[in-house]
Amino acid sequence: MQKITTFLMFEGKAEEAMNYYTSLFEDSEITSISRYGANEAGKEGTVIQATFSIKGQEFMCIDSYVKHEFSFTPSISLYVTCDTEEEIDRLFESLSQGGGVLMPLEAYPFSKKFCWIVDKFGVSWQLTLLS
Template sequence: MPATVLPFLMFQGDGAEALEFYLSVFPGAAIEQIERYGEGGNAPAGSIKLARFRIGEQTVMCTDSPVKHAFTFTPSFSFFVECDSQDDVGRLGEILKQGGAELMPVGNYGFSTLFTWVSDRFGVSWQLNYA
């Protein structure tokens, strides 16, 4: 059996920017481990070779792929965030969707008191919920 299963985000050159953005958006978020490409590596110096960061109790891994791909993130994968307050749903939704998209506006959809689904400027989807 696997010891752990972690979400893994593969960016194409903007991983460091995304990581800094997530650390600024979520209070208490932190880098657990980071390795960057050096000079003469497969990717631009300073880009993320491999990182682990934590949002809440969830550890996430990410990288800046040195190989360019014809695919990126889709809403079929999203982070589901249980918020502590209704204000957090609105605040986080507004911040995360800047430069991205609002997939479902803030509202009561019957399965929770308040919910929104957004895609950030990096293409990562976030479902924000307040039960």
């Protein structure tokens, strides 16, 4: 086995999501992107396949041209360990905007500050403050 990469399937919002995520985290970038052209299976300009990285963690994503009966679910989430209260507060505000809060940002027995949220694209995030 060579490696394991997190794969995210969107429906027409892959590029918007990548731009959003890479704007929120330092040391993040879109590393490759290929788009559908005219007369191809997907809508012209949407993402056939792309990769981006957040803090060295690589992600792959696509825009599915097939409508599915499923989407993202909170049973899989991206877990982020934050160094400062300012960082966790900023990420909570940004990522929860237009999404939803599954567990509010507060103290829990397992973390002095933690939250579990779903962003505007349906991706789940767990944020915790490094103690």
